[in-house]
Amino acid sequence: xxxxxxxxxxxxxxxxxxxxxxxxxxxxxxxxxxxxxxxxxxxxxxxxxxxxxxxxxxxxxxxxxxxxxxxxxxxxxxxxxxxxxxxxxxxxxxxxxxxxxxxxxxxxxxxxxxxxxxxxxxxxxxxxxxxxxxxxxxxxxxxxxxxxxxxxxxxxxxxxxxxxxxxxxxxxxxxxxxxxxxxxxxxxxxxxxxxxxxxxxxxxxxxxxxxxxxxxx
Numbered sequence: 435x436x437x438x439x440x441x442x443x444x445x446x447x448x449x450x451x452x453x454x455x456x457x458x459x460x461x462x463x464x465x466x467x468x469x470x471x472x473x474x475x476x477x478x479x480x481x482x483x484x485x486x487x488x489x490x491x492x493x494x495x496x497x498x499x500x501x502x503x504x505x506x507x508x509x510x511x512x513x514x515x516x517x518x519x520x521x522x523x524x525x526x527x528x529x530x531x532x533x534x535x536x537x538x539x540x541x542x543x544x545x546x547x548x549x550x551x552x553x554x555x556x557x558x559x560x561x562x563x564x565x566x567x568x569x570x571x572x573x574x575x576x577x578x579x580x581x582x583x584x585x586x587x588x589x590x591x592x593x594x595x596x597x598x599x600x601x602x603x604x605x606x607x608x609x610x611x612x613x614x615x616x617x618x619x620x621x622x623x624x625x626x627x628x629x630x631x632x633x634x635x636x637x638x639x640x641x642x643x644x645x646x647x648x649x650x651x
Contacts, residue, residue, distance in 0.1 A: 478589025
């Protein structure tokens with residue numbers, strides 16, 4: 435079966451770029467996307483993308499988040515770039531403490547390095563750059579440049595930890611892009627798995643409020 439066509443250069447969403455909140459606005463702190471690592475490294479055997487998403491959901495809830503977190507992984511049916519809703523393509527990406535890692539989701543996808551000196555944390559607030567919990571500081575993602583899915587390097591849809599299967603991952607290094615420099619890694623390796631909010635709390639609340647108004651009408 436022919437592979438479905440993909441957009442090579444994602445278009446920035448105009449809603450965010452044309453409607454940014456002014457500095458100091460009370461809702462400005464909620465217009466962010468949290469990027470957080472699972473509390474333990476994982477092999478490529480994650481019970482599929484749904485299993486990885488479920489683990490992100492569970493750990494986020496345990497950490498007190500009410501928003502929806504998704505695993506930062508491509509699959510046979512999903513490009514990593516599309517995990518975040520289009521209304522938040524220009525939204526800042528922050529760690530658990532709200533410190534800015536990237537100025538926007540687009541910036542992360544386009545290959546900008548994370549902000550220098552800012553911790554990339556797990557849900558338990560360990561710094562993945564420094565904690566001994568992650569002896570192998572590479573990040574599973576299954577993506578090529580631009581956040582597009584790999585055709586076959588996905589650990590059989592994130593269902594196998596076999597040393598004979600491979601997926602794409604990137605080294606987590608200061609000054610380097612998160613998704614760039616992808617390399618084939620055997621699926622028995624235990625690497626970092628990242629989770630990201632698929633929509634900021636600001637936009638979740640805004641959309642729900644609009645929906646409630648329409649339902650009352």
